[in-house]
Structure formats: C-alpha cells, structure tokens
Amino acid sequence: MIIISIILFCSCAKTNEKVEEQKEAEKKGQYPLTIVDSYNREVIIESEPKRVVSIAPNITETIFALGAGEKLVGRTDYCDYPEKVKSIASIGSLMEPNIEKIVALKPDLVVASTHFKEDVLNKLEELNVKVIVLYGEESFEGAYAIIGKLGKVLNAQEASEKIISSMKDQVKNVIDKVKNAERPEVYYVVSYGAGGDYTAGEGTFIDKMINLAGGKNAARDTTGWKYSLEKLIEKDPDILICSKYYDAKKGIMNTNGYKDLTAVKEGRLFEIDNNLLDRQGPRLADGLYELAKIIHPELFK
Template sequence: MRRWLLALLLALTAWPILAVTVTDDRGVAVDLREPPRRIVSLLPSLGETVCALGACDRLVGVDDYANWPASVRSLPRVGGVDDPRIERIVGLQPDLVLLSSTSRALGRLQALGLPVMGFDIKTLGDVRRVLSRVADALQVGGADAAWRRIDAGVAAAARSVPPAQHGVSVYFEVSAGPYAASESSHIGEILARLGAVNVVPGHLGTVPLLNPEFVVRADPQVIMVAQRDAAALAARPGWPRIRAMREGRVCRFTAEQGDVIARPGPRLADAAQLLADCLAGRLQGDRP
C-alpha cells in the first residue's frame, strides 16, 4: 500500500499542468482549463496567426473574410467585427473565441459563458505580442520563430529596394474615402524600414480618413492603392497634378495582394516584399 501511494504521488507530481491564464489586450485575464481544441476566429489576421503556430486544425469557424491558408475556406463563416453571428458561434461549441478587442460580440459571448480573447493589432509590435499571447493560450511553441521569420523577411525586402529609391515619398490608400495608412500603422512601419517616407503623419491615427486635398498638397512620388480603386483616382479634384499620377508611379494591388499587406499577421514578410517591389518599379503601373 505504501509503495502504491508513493507511486500515485509521483504520478500526480509529474502530471502536466494544462490550465493557463493569459491576459488579452483589454487587460482581462482569461482562464483556460486546458489547451483549446475548438477555436473560432473573428479576424482574418487572428485565424492566420493560429495557422502560423501550427494549430489550423483547431479552427472550427472563421470570419467572413478569412481566405488563408486555403484550408480555412471550407470552414463555417461566423460574420465579422461588426456583424458577428452569435447563434452560429455558440452552435460551434468553441472553447476559445479570438476577436478584436473592440468587437461588439465580446460582451455577448462572455455573457454566454464562452472564453474570449480580444486583441488590438495595429503595429508590428502588436503582431509580435499577439503571436506570443495566442501561442500561450494554445500552449504551443513557435511564436518567437514566427516573429523571426517576419523580421528577417522585412529586412530582406528592404535590401531589395534600390538605393536610388530611398527617401521616396509614398501615399498608401487602404480604402476609398480616402482612408490611408499612416506612419504609425504596421504598413507605415514597414515602409519606413524599406526607406520610404510616408506622407501621412502618425499623429492622425493609424488609418485616418483624409481630405483628398491633403494628398494633393503632400504631392507623393508614389501612390499605392487597391486595383479596384485605381481608376477613380484621376477623377478626384487636383489629383492628376500629383507627381505620382503624372509620372505613372501608381502601384495597383490585387485583392489577394491587398489582403497580404493590410492584415497585421504572420504574412508581413510577403507584404514587405510587395511594397518593396512597388518602390523598385516591379509592379504594374509603376514606372520609376
């Protein structure tokens, strides 16, 4: 009996402690009794982060815009930041929901007893932090390695930009409005590492709504825009006078390329290379 009790004590001592507490970007400590196996993501970048950490098979539902990697395209769709389908989320019986810290779904899902983690991802530092927090929640490794791949990829993209293009002024339009990526956004931070000068200052916010006249006065040398919005630029008052328009330095990103650049997640090395290709004149519509 004594030997049996000793063996039991040793077994209990050696048993792994699976419960973890992870603090999200709201400052809320989320208790997870065991590694989550059924995860719902309500942001494309968060779903991509789960997959980059080798846990794609744990996703059981994604937002309406998730499309990478290809395996997530067949998963149930549960809405987005502003229009989450709560009943469908609950029906998937998730043991963790990942979403924006500003999502209106947070309180409703918490009230229904679901573990939720809210994140605010706007900068490269945010991407690194979220990789680490999500890895902690999933109880997997790989966050540091994933960040090193991103950082090294951005550095490689920077080396591919010709020195003659360093210091070029750039305007990056996120969507018509116009909404632009400022110096303080993840796109702005990547542009800075590539040696470009963003004409939209960071103090306006990460993705501010601009008066179109602001861009005319800034007179950027390069314009980066979604392919779907490019044709309308010339109709904006004063825009044909902008240097980038006159010299044909307008990079038109496809919807797929736009997703890579706009989503602050694990594919930012690819995003940096797309931006570098634009600066170097390797994209359609850019003639330096």
C-alpha cells in the same frame, strides 16, 4: 516581529514559486494556462483547445500559420486566407457575430481581436463560452505579441517562435537593403473620389511601414486618415500605392485630380494586397517586403 517576517517570507516564496510554475507550464505547453488578454482579463485555459472559433482575419491566419488549422471550426465572413478557410463555417461579421451560431459550434475557445464589442463578450460569457481577446499596438512588436500568446494558448509555442524569428529576419533584411537608398515621396490611397480622400497620416502603422520600406510618407503633414485632394495635388508625390482590390487602380486613373498626378500619368501607381499591411498577423513582414519592392524595385530584383 521575527514570526511576522517568517510568514511574509514564506508567503512571498510561495507566490514566486507559483509564478515560476506558471512560466514553466507555458514553456512546456502544459495546462492550465493563465493568459492576460488585451482587455486585461486573466483567462484560464484549462486544457488544450480542440475546437476554436476565430472572430478576426489576423487570428484566423495566425492559427493556420501555427499549424493548428484543424482546430478551427468557425470564422468570420472576412476571414479569407488561406484559401482552405472558406470551407469553414462562418459566424458573421467582426462587430456583429452571430451568437447562436457560435454556441452551436460548441467551441472550447473563441479568439477575438480588434473591432470586438464588449457586449458580445459579455453575452458569450453569460453562455459559458470561453473567450480571449488578442490585439496589440499597431507595430511589428504588437503582431509578435499576438502570435506568441496564441502559440501558448494552442500548444504551438515552438511554431510561434519560428514564425516570429522568420518575420524579424525578413524585416531586418528589408531595413538593411533600403538604409542607404534615396527616399521617394509615397502616397498610400485608402479612399478617393466620392467616398472622400483618405490616406495613412503620420503615426499610423502604414506610415511607419512606408518609412521602414525606404520611403517618405507624403501625408506625414497630417494625423489620422482624412486628407485633401488639394494638398495631394500640391504635393504631387513620386509614387502612389493602392489596394489591388475593388478596381481601385482603374478608379484612381479615371478620377479628377488623381488622374492628373505625375505618378499616375507616368505609370507609378502601384497595387498591393492591403491585407498584408492591415492585418496584425504572420504575413505582415511579407507586406513590408512587397512595399519595399514597390518603392525600391532596383534593390529587390
């Protein structure tokens, strides 16, 4: 029994030692690193990646924010920020990336996020392409987790910690500013008219963002995204917010039902860069700030 206990003790000690070594390696940016990705796969990063392909706009934005933009050799058609990313080769869409183009770029690492299909992952792995999938829950904590892991993978942990700290400060600043303010009813327009009426229902991340920004989500009486125009007209919210792209504001102002809402007639239909709210990346705190500025302009002069 004594011998068995000694063996078990030694085994546990070695395991603990290995875990501590791995933690220390991550702190120092040493490789190899073992990262558990969002598919719950243990991915071993043997050395610092020098050639990276991003298959998500939020990943692309984070890579640049980390100061590692020079490593990026491929991105999707939807990766449009920062401006300099447009000079980098595209590998197609998020859900249907071009496998041949990815392989031709000879990446050390492919980083994917939401909307990434498992069959694409399997094809890339069959071709010996290293892939890591990073996405988190739809929250600031989820965004921090992505930024933190990507910082470790790209040997930019110090930069990732600064980004996360700055984001937390900005979020706290917004929450502190609006905490005693009255909360107007806010309706976020995802889609309208012939395409169907869609908004951000209760429990969505945008619903949470509206609350953090000092508003009340007018669509909190539903879950998911579908909404009815009849309900919206009945609610007649204080503020409408839409994307600044696709002439959304102009369209809403000329669409039956919407054009007769008090907020639209009285000039309380506002535009926002929806990428600041939709992408789990370093600009998410900026999105909260812009949202709060729309809802409470008097507090953000």
